[in-house]
Amino acid sequence: MTKGLEIRLASRPKGWPTTDNFDLVEVDVPEPGDGQVLVRNVVMSVDPYMRGRMNAGRSYVPPFEVGRALEGGAVGQVVTSNADGLKAGDFVLHNAGWRDYAVLDPKHATTVDADLAPLNAYLYVLGMPGMTAYAGLVDVAEQKEGDAVFISGAAGAVGSLAGQIAKLRGASRVIGSAGSAEKVRLLTEEIGFDAAFNYKDGPVADQLKAAAPDGIDVYFDNVGGEHLEAAIGALNDFGRVAECGMISQYNNAEPEPGPRNMFMLVTKRLRLQGFIVGDHAHLKDQFFREVSGWLREGRIHYRETVVDGLRNAPEAFLGLLRGENTGKMLVKIADPS
Secondary structure (H helix, E strand, O other): OOEEEEEEEOOOOOOOOOHHHEEEEEEEOOOOOOOOEEEEEEEEEOOOHHHHHOOOOOOOOOOOOEOOEOOEOEEEEEEEEOOOOOOOOOEEEEOEOOEOEEEEOHHHOEEEOOOOOOHHHHHOOOOHHHHHHHHHHHHHOOOOOOOEEEEOOOOEHHHHHHHHHHHHOOOOEEEEEEOOHHHHHHHHHHHOOOEEEEHHHOOHHHHHHHHOOOOEEEEEEOOOOHHHHHHHHHEEEEEEEEEOOOHHHOOOOOOOOOOOOOOHHHHOOOEEEEOOHHHHHHHHHHHHHHHHHHHHOOOOOOOEEEEEOHHHHHHHHHHHHOOOOOEEEEEEOOOOO
């Protein structure tokens, strides 16, 4: 245990990223200082927001630095501890993914229980994607019992959970869009959406109108573009939009024109609000209590797309941007000891 791998940002992409934008580098395993721990990563997450961090410029989170290891959610196992409260063998959730080994201060590591839930779940249902889905519905969209809810990117990590949480919170109808017939089948037959459609099969507005003839009250947006325009058209008066992401535009080299029906925000008295999950930390305990309960009761179903090996993390990330994942895209780095 003297060497490990880390993945660095080699260059900033213009448009769609490629594997050339990443460097795989062998480095010495770092030594933890006083009050620190050395962690061997077991599994890491790749997420759409990471695409924005590959660009330079000011945003809600600092950009990745060229020539430095990338960052992201991961679960690791403590190898060496010089810190009170953590011991070798403990599993911790942290943000130093994209590498085999990481040195952490305890304040940046949260202990997780492998007996309570699978380690992967702390990066998915009980982690940031689950919290994002929950906060978007509860805090931002203020979903009420009886609301009809439309979710774009519904077969992805956040979207598939958002649909289930909406149903568990009393939605009258949940509609999802996805990018293949297999994903549509998954949404309706396994996950419990009331209706779903393949956005590649025809205009989103027409398919949404057929799936929600009485309109929608809440739109959880992961895609933007044509989906957002269609949702604005389908929203009932006083509808709410939770703007979680716009993956259809992340790789555009030039800005894309916005929806052509924005005046409906006025005539329908709509509310459209962007959000970042970190702004809703006050919901953390409520989220964990409610969602972990649903998970234990078998009321939440989820799928994962797991890519094996840290070397393959760049391709996993690019596959995520291409929509090749069903549910959460994860990278298995090592087996726990």
